Amino acid sequence: MNIEELILKKVKDLPPSGIRRYFDLLNEMQDVISLGVGEPDFTTPWSVSEAGIYSLEQGHTHYSSNAGMVRLREEISRYVQNNYGLEYDPRSQILVTVGGSEGIDLALRALTGPGDEVVIPEPCFVAYQGCTRLTGATPVIINLRAEDQFKLTPELLEKALTPRTKAVVIPFPNNPTGAVMNRNELSALVRILKDRDLVVLSDEIYAELTYQGKHVSIASFPEMKDKTIVINGFSKAFAMTGWRLGYACAHPEFIKAMTKIHQYAIMCAPTTAQHAAIEALRNADADVKEMVREYNRRRRVLVDGFRQMGLECFEPLGAFYAFPCIKNTGLSSEEFCEKLLLTEKVLVVPGTAFGKVGEGFIRVCYASSLENIIEALKRIGRFISGLG
Amino acid sequence: MEEILGILEKNCRYTAEQIAVMTGKNVEEVHEAIRKYEEKNIIVGYTALVNWEKTCKESVLALIEVKVTPQRGEGFDKVAERIYKFPEVKACYLMSGSFDLTVIIEGKTMKEAALFVAEKLAPLESVLSTSTHFVLKKYKDKGAVFADKPRDDREAIFI
Numbered sequence: 001m002n003i004e005e006l007i008l009k010k011v012k013d014l015p016p017s018g019i020r021r022y023f024d025l026l027n028e029m030q031d032v033i034s035l036g037v038g039e040p041d042f043t044t045p046w047s048v049s050e051a052g053i054y055s056l057e058q059g060h061t062h063y064s065s066n067a068g069m070v071r072l073r074e075e076i077s078r079y080v081q082n083n084y085g086l087e088y089d090p091r092s093q094i095l096v097t098v099g100g101s102e103g104i105d106l107a108l109r110a111l112t113g114p115g116d117e118v119v120i121p122e123p124c125f126v127a128y129q130g131c132t133r134l135t136g137a138t139p140v141i142i143n144l145r146a147e148d149q150f151k152l153t154p155e156l157l158e159k160a161l162t163p164r165t166k167a168v169v170i171p172f173p174n175n176p177t178g179a180v181m182n183r184n185e186l187s188a189l190v191r192i193l194k195d196r197d198l199v200v201l202s203d204e205i206y207a208e209l210t211y212q213g214k215h216v217s218i219a220s221f222p223e224m225k226d227k228t229i230v231i232n233g234f235s236k237a238f239a240m241t242g243w244r245l246g247y248a249c250a251h252p253e254f255i256k257a258m259t260k261i262h263q264y265a266i267m268c269a270p271t272t273a274q275h276a277a278i279e280a281l282r283n284a285d286a287d288v289k290e291m292v293r294e295y296n297r298r299r300r301v302l303v304d305g306f307r308q309m310g311l312e313c314f315e316p317l318g319a320f321y322a323f324p325c326i327k328n329t330g331l332s333s334e335e336f337c338e339k340l341l342l343t344e345k346v347l348v349v350p351g352t353a354f355g356k357v358g359e360g361f362i363r364v365c366y367a368s369s370l371e372n373i374i375e376a377l378k379r380i381g382r383f384i385s386g387l388g
Numbered sequence: 389m390e391e392i393l394g395i396l397e398k399n400c401r402y403t404a405e406q407i408a409v410m411t412g413k414n415v416e417e418v419h420e421a422i423r424k425y426e427e428k429n430i431i432v433g434y435t436a437l438v439n440w441e442k443t444c445k446e447s448v449l450a451l452i453e454v455k456v457t458p459q460r461g462e463g464f465d466k467v468a469e470r471i472y473k474f475p476e477v478k479a480c481y482l483m484s485g486s487f488d489l490t491v492i493i494e495g496k497t498m499k500e501a502a503l504f505v506a507e508k509l510a511p512l513e514s515v516l517s518t519s520t521h522f523v524l525k526k527y528k529d530k531g532a533v534f535a536d537k538p539r540d541d542r543e544a545i546f547i
Contacts, residue, residue, distance in 0.1 A: 023544030037545060297395070297410035304409045370399075374406070 014130055022337060026347055033368070033376045036347035038175055038321070040239040040367045044276070045287035048238060051279030052272045060271055066263040067255075068096025068247070069274045075281040076247050084207065084217045086230065092252040095259050096269045100205040100233035100246035105131045106258040107201050107229045107248065108167065112137035116166035121152045122355025123323075124171045125203070137166065143357040146325065149314050150177040154188040161192070167199045170218055173206035176354045176363035177323040178299075178316020183216045194223040199254070202230050205246070206319040208237035208288055211296045215318070219249070226251050229258075234273075236319075237288055238280040243273035295320050298366040298373050305377035306364075309384055320367040323351065327360040329387055336362060343386070344379035389421045393430070396422075398531075400434040439534050441526070449478070449494055449523035450501045452509065453487040455516040464488060467514045476504050487519070498522060 004012075026032055043049075067073065073090035080086040088094050097103040104127055112118055114136035120128045121142040132139045142160045144150045152170065161168075170189070172181045181189075193200060200218055207215040219228040233246025248258060262268075299316065306313040306324040313324035326336050333350035340346050349365075351358025366373055391411050395402060402410075404418040411418070425431040440447055456467045464482050471491055472480040479492040491509070495501035502520065510518050526534050 026544060034540075037542065039542075039545075300412060301406065301409050370402075370410075 010133055010136070014133060022341060022347060022349075025338075025341060029341075029345060032341070032345045032347055033372050033379070034347040035364045035366065035368055035373070035376055036349050038365050038367070039241040040236065040291065040320070041369060042239040042291055042367075044238065044240050044243070045280070045284050047287075048240070048276045048280045048284055052243070052276035055272055055275035060275060062271060064096075064268045064271050064274055066268050067094070067259050068269055069271070069278070072096060072274045072278050072281075073247075075278050076249070079281045080230070080232070080249060084204075084215065085220050086217055086249065088249040089252070093249055093255055095248045095255050095262060096274060097233070097246045097248055097262065098266055098269050099235060099244045100203065100231045101127055102262070102266065103229075103231040103233070103246050103248035103258075104128065104201065104203065105134075106261050107199070107231070107250075107254070108132055108135050108137070109261055110254065110257040111199055112166045115164065117162060117164045119157070119160045119165055119168040121156070121169065121171065123150070123174075123176050123351060123358040123361070124169070124354055125175045126354065128169045128171070128201075128203075138164075140165070141355065141357075143355070144177070144179075146312075146314065146361075150174060150179040150323070151181055151185055152189060154192055157189055158192055161196065161198075165196070165198050167201055168193065169201045169203065171203040173204075173210055173215065173318025174321075175206065175319055176321050176349070176351065176358070177314075178319045178321045179314075180210055180212075180318035181216070181218075182213065186216055186218050187221065190218065190221045190224055193227070194221075198227065200224060200228040202228050204230055204232045206236050207232060209292060209295060209320060210318045211292070211299060212317045229254055234277050234280055238277075238284055239291065240273070240276070240280065243270070243276060245269055245273040245277050294370075295366065298368075298370055301370060302364060302366045302373055302377065305373075305381070309377075309381045311384070320365055322364045322366060323361050324364065325361055329384060331387070333359055333362055340380065340383050344383045346376045346379050346383075348380075392418060392421050393425065396431065396434075437530055437532055439526070441534075446496055447494055448496070448498050448501050449492060449526075450498075450505075451521045451523060452491040452493065452505060453519040453521075454489040454491055454509065455487045455518075456489060456514045457516060458488075459514065467512075470512060470514075471509065474504070474508060476501075476508075 073094045076094050077088050077090040080088060108131045112135045116137040117140045118132040118137050119140045119142060121144050129139045140160050142156050172179060202218050204217055217230060218224050219230050229248055229250040231248055234240040302322050303313050303315060311324040311326060313322055316322050329336060333352045337348055337350045349363040351361030351363060392407055395407055405415050408415040408418045458464050459466045468480055468489060471477060476493045476495060477491055478494050481490045483490050493501055493504055495504060505518055505520050509515060
């Protein structure tokens with residue numbers, strides 16, 4: 001039996017993670033400062049963890065309903081209303097998922113297939129393209145530009161749309177660039193999108209992490225509400241990555257379709273995490289604010305550090321990444337990252353891991369202590385001056 | 389500007405230059421703010437948080453609940469001052485509730501600490517009674533956990 005032949009071609013064709021080998025190197029090295037992994041260094045606020053523990057003590061160790069605990073969905077409904085002005089009925093328009101990632105997968109599986117095109121602005125989180133390919137749909141890549149501060153412009157969007165466009169991914173605040181889209185910039189996109197038969201997949205997992213003004217959801221434009229699926233979750237805002245909990249908010253028909261796949265594939269999101277998430281939404285505002293304040297300080301130190309050493313770095317106003325340009329070092333993104341790791345023991349991620357357009361850039365995650373960031377900047381500075 | 393205080397309270401080793409970058413202010417503003425805080429005794433001092441248990445130094449901490457008679461016209465402040473002037477006293481707080489002052493003292497041995505209470509504190513005229521509790525272990529102080537920081541053993545994940 002040829003085992004390899006049993007594996008679907010579209011799965012074999014999926015690119016493996018671009019930075020796997022750095023992580024393998026990392027595992028063998030000591031004293032590495034990792035600014036590579038995109039997750040908060042903070043542990044989950046204690047009151048939230050404690051709520052999870054308490055739920056276990058109470059014996060809440062069973063399944064929840066497929067769509068998630070009603071109490072949690074009610075809290076999510078209240079939260080997105082208060083924070084982003086979005087109105088969703090907890091019973092028919094909200095689905096609790098295993099992380100935001102599951103929501104992305106469900107939406108693409110429920111809506112797209114062979115013959116459809118999914119517009120994906122790059123650089124971006126790797127899952128959109130992978131999940132799209134698995135549905136058989138075709139990813140249509142928009143190359144965002146540094147001179148636009150990696151925002152999606154109406155011109156770029158319009159060029160990518162065709163009669164076959166089924167979905168458009170709007171991933172802001174953005175991983176890996178830290179770019180955000182304000183209301184005016186979104187409204188320029190809305191003008192193009194509102195009259196077309198397509199769905200917007202708005203990945204807002206970093207919505208709480210903005211540093212100049214509040215996050216605006218494209219779903220808050222009334223003409224976009226019905227055609228937008230909002231993906232969000234607890235990982236980034238509440239430092240709950242390991243709990244694996246997210247949610248999708250959308251038109252009841254979309255949620256119904258996504259719930260069907262969810263119920264066959266997943267059954268329901270982890271119950272303990274759901275109990276913890278209720279506490280997070282009710283009582284962790286102050287914790288979130290404190291984390292955002294701390295990220296903001298780190299962000300400023302990091303961006304200032306890069307500029308001091310002569311690297312161009314546009315101001316990232318969201319998420320927890322900076323995306324400096326390293327073209328003037330004469331190295332490719334991959335060479336830069338590998339050499340930096342081997343000589344100075346700092347792990348950052350080549351921009352190319354997030355799309356070809358990321359060449360010449362590196363993603364640096366500032367979800368690490370200020371002490372680490374200050375030391376990492378010292379090492380990167382030494383590395384760059386060593387290049388002559 | 390209170391943000392500067394918050395940052396320094398967490399880690400007073402940041403330079404004015406670093407704080408300026410963190411807060412988006414200019415360096416002169418930060419220098420000036422810190423100078424004023426020091427002048428007004430808002431920043432009272434800069435210290436290191438030491439876990440003495442990991443050193444060879446022998447010492448004990450005791451927390452003493454003290455009931456006192458307030459002095460006419462001077463309330464508790466005068467009594468507190470007579471107590472906190474002893475170098476053995478590391479901290480002194482006026483309390484609500486069933487006693488008046490919390491006095492935290494440090495001595496080389498339990499005996500030394502007990503003798504301080506017996507010979508210096510309890511005999512003071514305004515002191516009505518004392519109740520001494522010895523600290524057995526410090527878990528957390530000034531917001532910092534004393535246990536060794538767990539190693540970052542997160543496994544690599546690509547996101």
